[in-house]
Amino acid sequence: xxxxxxxxxxxxxxxxxxxxxxxxxxxxxxxxxxxxxxxxxxxxxxxxxxxxxxxxxxxxxxxxxxxxxxxxxxxxxxxxxxxxxxxxxxxxxxxxxxxxxxxxxxxxxxxxxxxxxxxxxxxxxxxxxxxxxxxxxxxxxxxxxxxxxxxxxxxxxxxxxxxxxxxxxxxxxxxxxxxxxxxxxxxxxxxxxxxxxxxxxxxxxxxxxxxxxxxxxxxxxxxxxxxxxxxxxxxxxxxxxxxxxxxxxxxxxxxxxxxxxxxxxxxxxxxxxxxxxxxxxxxxxxxxxxxxxxxxxxxxxxxxxxxxxxxxxxxxxxxxxxxxxxxxxxxxxxxxxxxxxxxxxxxxxxxxxxxxxxxxxx
Amino acid sequence: xxxxxxxxxxxxxxxxxxxxxxxxxxxxxxxxxxxxxxxxxxxxxxxxxxxxxxxxxxxxxxxxxxxxxxxxxxxxxxxxxxxxxxxxxxxxxxxxxxxxxxxxxxxxxxxxxxxxxxxxxxxxxxxxxxxxxxxxxxxxxxxxxxxxxxxxxxxxxxxxxxxxxxxxxxxxxxxxxxxxxxxxxxxxxxxxxxxxxxxxxxxxxxxxxxxxxxxxxxxxxxxxxxxxxxxxxxxxxxxxxxxxxxxxxxxxxxxxxxxxxxxxxxxxxxxxxxxxxxxxxxxxxxxxxxxxxxxxxxxxxxxxxxxxxxxxxxxxxxxxxxxxxxxxxxxxxxxxxxxxxxxxxxxxxxxxxxxxxxxxxxxxxxxxxxxxxxxxxxxxxxxxxxxxxxxxxxxxxxxxxxxxxxxxxxxxxxxxxxxxxxxx
Numbered sequence: 001x002x003x004x005x006x007x008x009x010x011x012x013x014x015x016x017x018x019x020x021x022x023x024x025x026x027x028x029x030x031x032x033x034x035x036x037x038x039x040x041x042x043x044x045x046x047x048x049x050x051x052x053x054x055x056x057x058x059x060x061x062x063x064x065x066x067x068x069x070x071x072x073x074x075x076x077x078x079x080x081x082x083x084x085x086x087x088x089x090x091x092x093x094x095x096x097x098x099x100x101x102x103x104x105x106x107x108x109x110x111x112x113x114x115x116x117x118x119x120x121x122x123x124x125x126x127x128x129x130x131x132x133x134x135x136x137x138x139x140x141x142x143x144x145x146x147x148x149x150x151x152x153x154x155x156x157x158x159x160x161x162x163x164x165x166x167x168x169x170x171x172x173x174x175x176x177x178x179x180x181x182x183x184x185x186x187x188x189x190x191x192x193x194x195x196x197x198x199x200x201x202x203x204x205x206x207x208x209x210x211x212x213x214x215x216x217x218x219x220x221x222x223x224x225x226x227x228x229x230x231x232x233x234x235x236x237x238x239x240x241x242x243x244x245x246x247x248x249x250x251x252x253x254x255x256x257x258x259x260x261x262x263x264x265x266x267x268x269x270x271x272x273x274x275x276x277x278x279x280x281x282x283x284x285x286x287x288x289x290x291x292x293x294x295x296x297x298x299x300x301x302x303x304x305x306x307x308x309x310x311x312x313x314x315x316x317x318x319x320x321x322x323x324x325x326x327x328x329x330x331x332x333x334x335x336x337x338x339x340x341x342x343x344x345x346x347x348x349x350x351x352x353x354x355x356x357x358x359x360x361x362x
Numbered sequence: 363x364x365x366x367x368x369x370x371x372x373x374x375x376x377x378x379x380x381x382x383x384x385x386x387x388x389x390x391x392x393x394x395x396x397x398x399x400x401x402x403x404x405x406x407x408x409x410x411x412x413x414x415x416x417x418x419x420x421x422x423x424x425x426x427x428x429x430x431x432x433x434x435x436x437x438x439x440x441x442x443x444x445x446x447x448x449x450x451x452x453x454x455x456x457x458x459x460x461x462x463x464x465x466x467x468x469x470x471x472x473x474x475x476x477x478x479x480x481x482x483x484x485x486x487x488x489x490x491x492x493x494x495x496x497x498x499x500x501x502x503x504x505x506x507x508x509x510x511x512x513x514x515x516x517x518x519x520x521x522x523x524x525x526x527x528x529x530x531x532x533x534x535x536x537x538x539x540x541x542x543x544x545x546x547x548x549x550x551x552x553x554x555x556x557x558x559x560x561x562x563x564x565x566x567x568x569x570x571x572x573x574x575x576x577x578x579x580x581x582x583x584x585x586x587x588x589x590x591x592x593x594x595x596x597x598x599x600x601x602x603x604x605x606x607x608x609x610x611x612x613x614x615x616x617x618x619x620x621x622x623x624x625x626x627x628x629x630x631x632x633x634x635x636x637x638x639x640x641x642x643x644x645x646x647x648x649x650x651x652x653x654x655x656x657x658x659x660x661x662x663x664x665x666x667x668x669x670x671x672x673x674x675x676x677x678x679x680x681x682x683x684x685x686x687x688x689x690x691x692x693x694x695x696x697x698x699x700x701x702x703x704x705x706x707x708x709x710x711x712x713x714x715x716x717x718x719x720x721x722x723x724x725x726x727x728x729x730x731x732x733x734x735x736x737x738x739x740x741x742x743x744x745x746x747x748x749x750x751x752x753x754x755x756x757x758x759x760x761x762x763x764x765x766x767x768x769x770x771x772x773x774x775x776x777x778x779x780x781x782x783x784x785x786x
Contacts (some may be wrong), residue, residue, distance in 0.1 A: 010422075030566055061747040092489070094468035169733060200557075215733050229627045343486055350749055351482035351558075355573075358560040360733040 023052045023281055024078040030057030031220065032243050036299035039080075039317070041287040048286070051279065060218075062086060066095050066269055069174050075269045078280045081130070081218035083124050084263040085342045091126035096267040097277070104281055106289035108308035119291070121263055121305045124340070128288055129265040131296065134328035134337065135173050136259035138226055138241040139233035142252045152258025155233060156205065157309035158212050166222045166234030169215035171262045171356040172345055173235070176338065178205040180258060190344045199352065203359050215360065226252050241327050242301035246319055256333040260340050265305065303329035404487040418763075421541075421756035424534035427526075431460040435530040443524045443548045452505050454517070458495055458506040465492035478749055480536065480545065481525045488518040524548040537757035561741065561758070568737040569765075570722035571656060576667075578660045579716045580709065583667035587708070590668070591675035609665040617729045620658040624649040625728070650732025658730045663719055667712035674708030710777055718766055738762060 026042070028034045042053045056077065058065055063086045069075045071356055082090070090096040099105070101122060107116035115122065121129035139149055144161055155165055155177070167174050179189050179198065183206040194197030206213075216222055222236035223244045235342065238259065244250050266288070268280045293304035294312035301323060302307060304310060313323050324330055328337065372380040374753045391537070428435045433456035438605045441449040464470040474488030503509070510517040528546055529536060536546045543559040544551050586605065590598050608616060623629045634640040648654060678701060686696035724739035731737075738758060745755035773779070 040566055064747045064750055067750065091470070092468070092471035217728065228625065230625055346489075347478065347483050347486040350479055350751065354554075354558045355747060356559065358558050361560050 011092075013098050022050070024054055024276070024283065025054045025076060026081070026283075027056045027058050027062060027077050028081040029059045031326050032300055033239065033302075036296050036302075039288075040296040041283075041292055045283060045286050049282070051283075063089060063095075066090060067093075068092070069269070070095055070271065075271055077269055078272065078276055079194050079283055080269060080331065081264065081265055082226075083144075084127060084129075084265070085101055085345060086129040087265065087267050088342060089299075089346070090125040090267055091124045095270055097270045097272075098127075099128055099268070099284075104285065106285055108290050108306065112307070112308065117306045117308050119307060123263065126267050127265050128267065129261075129263050130283055130288060130293065131264050131305055132261055132327075132329050133302045134238045134259040134261045134333075135168075135235055135263055136238050136241070136328075137233055137235050137255040138222070138244065138252045139255060140231075140279060141253050142231065142274070143229065143232045148253065149233065149255055150257060152177055153256060155235075155254070156181045156209055158209055161232060162212075163232035164212055164214050164225075164230060165209070166214045166216050166225050168230045168235060169217055169356075169360060171352040173340070174206065174354065175202040175224055176260065176340075177258060178202040180279035180338070181205065182246070190341045193283035193344065193348070193352075199355060203355070206359075219277045226250065238328050239300045246316070246321060256328075257336045259328055259333065259337050261337050262340055263305065264302070297323050297327070299332075301326035303327040372584070375471035385626060417752075417756055418760050419756070421537045421754075421760050422533045422535070422750050423753065424476075424529060424536070425532045426469075426473050427474050427530050428532055429710065430464050430469050431457065431526075432532075433457075434460045438523070438527045438530060441523070441527065443520075443527050446520055448507075448518070448520060449523050451505050453523070454510050455500070455504055456505040458510065459500045461488070461492050462495045462498060464498060465496050475750075476753075477525055477529060479540070479754070480523065480529055484522065484525065487514050487522070489513050491517075497592075506752065508623040537753040538761075540754050541757040541761055554686055561738070564741055565761070565765075568721055568739070568762075569739070571652065572717055572733075574656055575659050575663065575720045576713050576717045578656065579663055579667040580713060582660065583671060583712065584705075584709075586664075587668045587675055590676070591671045592680065605668055607635055608661070613662065613725060614729075616662055617658055617726045620654070620661070620730055621649060622655055624657065649730050651734045652731075653729035653735075654732065655727045655735035655737075658726050659720060659723060662726060663716045666715045666719060670711040670715065671705065671708035673697065674711070675705050678704045710773075714770070719764060722762065 019352075020199070026035055026037075034057060038055070042055075046053055059081050064079050064083050066075075066077070066080070069077070077332070087096065091098070101114040101118060105118075105128065107113050108117045116118065121132075123129075137149075137152060137155060139161075141148065143163060147160070149155070149161060154161055175193060176189050179192055179202045180186065182201060184192050184198075184201075212235075214225060216234070219237050219240050222234035223240050225231040226234055226244060227248070227250050233255070238254070241252065241254050245252050266284055268277065268284065272280060275310065282311050288306075290306055290308045291312065293306050293310040294314070296302070297304055297309075297313045298315070298317040304313065304335070310329070313327070314322055315321060325332075328334070374380045374383040376383065434453065437453040437456040438449065441453060441519070461470060466472065470488050470492040471485070474485040477488070478485035491510065491513050498506075500510070500585075516522050524547070528548055534546070535551075539546050539551050539559055540554075543554050544563050545554055549571075586601070590596075590601055590605070593601065621628075625631070626647065626649075628649075630648065631640065631645045634644065635642050640646060681695050682700050682704075686700040687693070691699065722739050722745050726738060727736045728743075730739055731740075739762070741757045742755045742762070745751045745758070
């Protein structure tokens with residue numbers, strides 16, 4: 001029996017030596033974001049190659065699942081959409097494949113090599129950048145009174161803006177905003193957060209609004225709470241707010257001030273069979289070229305990670321509005337951004353999470 | 363017909379002693395029964411018990427440290443961690459060699475993360491050191507003490523080496539200590555600083571709230587089960603459908619429906635405000651706290667209470683109640699002295715079922731519990747899926763499992779598990 005099976009395997013291998021997989025599983029975040037990828041990448045790629053693409057909305061737990069797959073020795077994913085920090089972690093642990101941008105990614109139309117076109121966005125040697133997104137605040141225009149909030153610190157001003165606000169129940173971003181609004185300069189925030197005094201200071205600042213906060217865990221919570229009028233302002237990803245404001249026409253506006261920018265992109269899991277890896281690389285080459293990245297912005301307001309894609313960003317596919325000003329990277333939005341320190345959070349996440357959760361439970 | 367004498371054993375048809383042949387027949391039957399359930403047994407063992415055991419073992423496994431840093435661990439053995447002095451050059455050289463090998467094999471971040479659970483900052487210390495150490499020549503580039511301290515100030519701290527030494531054995535109690543808000547240090551186990559203590563609080567909350575949920579399920583479920591058992595068939599069937607309908611609806615749908623009901627701009631608050639019972643500015647807060655969790659989980663677990671109680675109550679003959687009344691008992695006495703004691707096995711079964719399900723629930727608390735209504739299982743899910751501290755998650759899971767087993771055992775001792783019935 002065994003011999004027969006081996007023989008079968010050998011003949012199959014001989015018959016189709018250079019075959020590349022005809023089906024692939026792509027992992028992403030679901031919702032409007034996956035829809036934008038479907039429209040901009042998956043459908044054109046399937047039309048071009050005939051490959052069937054299966055979607056799995058598991059990105060939020062991708063690191064845990066890739067680890068488990070690696071231990072089980074059975075990787076079922078071909079391309080995975082993750083944020084920059086998890087990509088770095090996967091790369092460090094050898095769970096993601098190292099990418100050579102200049103040979104594996106498409107050059108810009110004018111011939112600029114991919115490594116230059118992506119530039120600083122290539123934060124890890126396994127990470128293929130796709131978009132720039134940000135976490136920022138939206139507010140109900142009809143519930144905040146006559147003067148609309150303009151600064152991230154208005155979130156902490158319960159006298160001027162009474163009512164509930166929603167924040168993510170994690171220390172990341174939340175503690176930075178607290179320190180920023182407690183008078184710490186942007187450049188000194190991570191130095192302060194390394195010390196116990198700085199951490200206590202951030203929590204003390206959050207204490208002042210603790211009773212007015214609804215703590216949320218997913219990116220879709222705040223848009224829902226805003227739409228229901230449960231909160232007057234709240235933090236979430238800028239693309240979700242765009243969809244709430246422009247597509248669902250809710251009376252909501254954005255506070256770009258203090259937006260925390262982050263990157264999102266692809267990784268290819270390490271340890272794929274050669275044919276699956278070839279397929280994944282072929283997909284990546286296609287899906288991250290200049291035109292495709294610019295196309296994605298037709299469906300969602302995240303900035304393309306390639307410099308050469310920026311001028312090609314046009315209008316929303318259905319609404320016909322100009323997408324440029326809605327990007328976190330638009331000049332007037334960018335000037336008020338805050339840059340997250342990945343290395344700091346890689347080190348202090350567990351520690352601050354424990355403290356933050358204990359503080360929340362108090 | 364012969365009558366056997368006293369010392370002569372009874373014989374069966376084939377001439378062998380009856381006792382023996384009976385035993386053989388029984389044994390054969392048992393083997394056949396065992397063979398019949400063997401596929402299931404093997405399946406359960408491989409697909410259920412083995413994975414659980416291997417997951418639970420992670421709560422004590424620590425071989426990543428001695429495996430990745432073997433020379434350092436050996437060299438640290440002769441270092442006295444209590445003197446407050448840095449280890450000697452030998453230890454530093456051993457570490458330089460270990461970290462270089464680890465960096466080449468891409469395992470240095472894993473061990474860094476493991477130690478980072480004990481002391482924040484070690485993860486990046488390992489990463490930075492590994493980046494530099496890759497280029498060193500271990501034979502000729504010494505001494506490494508200055509070199510390492512030069513790379514990062516962390517190597518100049520006794521604490522770092524103490525952490526390494528304390529957590530250098532193959533097995534550790536560290537995760538279990540972490541699970542009860544303690545930690546392992548060079549001077550023994552001690553409590554975490556107060557502002558990091560959360561897990562014991564969550565264990566206690568999980569127990570108390572599961573009890574409250576079980577009790578409120580009983581309170582709401584008992585009358586329904588009684589009605590189901592005593593109404594005429596047609597009406598009882600209709601009621602049964604009403605009980606089962608939510609049972610067949612997705613858990614997420616039911617939980618989200620409670621969100622719509624309970625939130626401040628939700629149905630209940632809107633009704634109360636329009637009736638003038640509550641002013642618009644002081645709408646009730648019934649979600650994202652304990653109330654939300656208790657209400658939603660009581661609703662979701664109610665069928666698990668009603669169905670076992672119903673099946674037990676169905677077997678209680680109504681004639682008993684009539685007999686009690688005809689003998690002069692009031693309605694209350696008849697119910698309390700005659701009916702209720704007979705329904706206890708159903709209460710026991712329902713309560714155990716609901717309590718054990720409640721104690722491990724995490725989806726519903728995560729959605730409607732906010733920060734004050736979450737359970738220990740939410741922490742377990744968090745450590746499995748987000749922080750990736752599987753050791754701590756396994757330790758928390760083990761404690762939860764043992765707690766449930768102890769409760770089950772106590773229940774058996776007090777009430778007796780034979781008194782639990784799921785039906786007829």
